[in-house]
Amino acid sequence: GAVVSQHPSRVICKSGTSVKIECRSLDFQATTMFWYRQFPKQSLMLMATSNEGSKATYEQGVEKDKFLINHASLTLSTLTVTSAHPEDSSFYICSASPLAGPTREQYFGPGTRLTVT
Amino acid sequence: GENVEQHPSTLSVQEGDSAVIKCTYSDSASNYFPWYKQELGKGPQLIIDIRSNVGEKKDQRIAVTLNKTAKHFSLHITETQPEDSAVYFCAGGNTGTASKLTFGTGTRLQVTL
Numbered sequence: 247g248a249v250v251s252q253h254p255s256r257v258i259c260k261s262g263t264s265v266k267i268e269c270r271s272l273d274f275q276a277t278t279m280f281w282y283r284q285f286p287k288q289s290l291m292l293m294a295t296s297n298e299g300s301k302a303t304y305e306q307g308v309e310k311d312k313f314l315i316n317h318a319s320l321t322l323s324t325l326t327v328t329s330a331h332p333e334d335s336s337f338y339i340c341s342a343s344p345l346a347g348p349t350r351e352q353y354f355g356p357g358t359r360l361t362v363t
Numbered sequence: 364g365e366n367v368e369q370h371p372s373t374l375s376v377q378e379g380d381s382a383v384i385k386c387t388y389s390d391s392a393s394n395y396f397p398w399y400k401q402e403l404g405k406g407p408q409l410i411i412d413i414r415s416n417v418g419e420k421k422d423q424r425i426a427v428t429l430n431k432t433a434k435h436f437s438l439h440i441t442e443t444q445p446e447d448s449a450v451y452f453c454a455g456g457n458t459g460t461a462s463k464l465t466f467g468t469g470t471r472l473q474v475t476l
Contacts, residue, residue: 248409250406252406278462280463280464288468288469289452289466289467289468289469290407290452290466292463292464292465295462295463339406339407341406343462350395350456350458350462351397351409351412352397352409352462352464353409354399354406354407354408354409355406356405356406357404357405357406359404
């Protein structure tokens, strides 16, 4: 149980284009989904928290107009990197927190490696 | 906000030996402390967690201890195996409304034959 998928696993795009990454909880409903960014050999940096049906809460320093987050349902959240630039190249990982129970665990997806050329 | 420190950054042990990774946290309101294992090119995998109403939790070869007074918690892996080699992250958070986690900087564990 508690499986989270991400699509695509890898994407290469040209500078100036937009890229959408999907995060799905496959076997549970998620009240909250989180988006992280991870640079090589570094820790996870929280970008934003999204709750189904409401606007995402962005961490300080994260541009909300550049990283658009939509949490359309209890099993799907999307991150769109708009007007991507080479410095946006990174490993993007989502996590989902189950709706049921008080536990509040976060289960992570396999990540999406974005390369902007 | 919460600050989580983790050490060591790298740890090499021989197969069969034990490995211990330690973390400290700053926010006394934090009450949830998960540990994640991340293999190269993959997302983190939750391996064990502990809540502040418990001092110790064990799952087969993995155990976690929590000292609320000192604000530190540790991961213990016994009888290490080569497949335990990975990067391990500790995290701290509150199970309240935000449920955000603050991650440590990671420990690269290498289990040698």
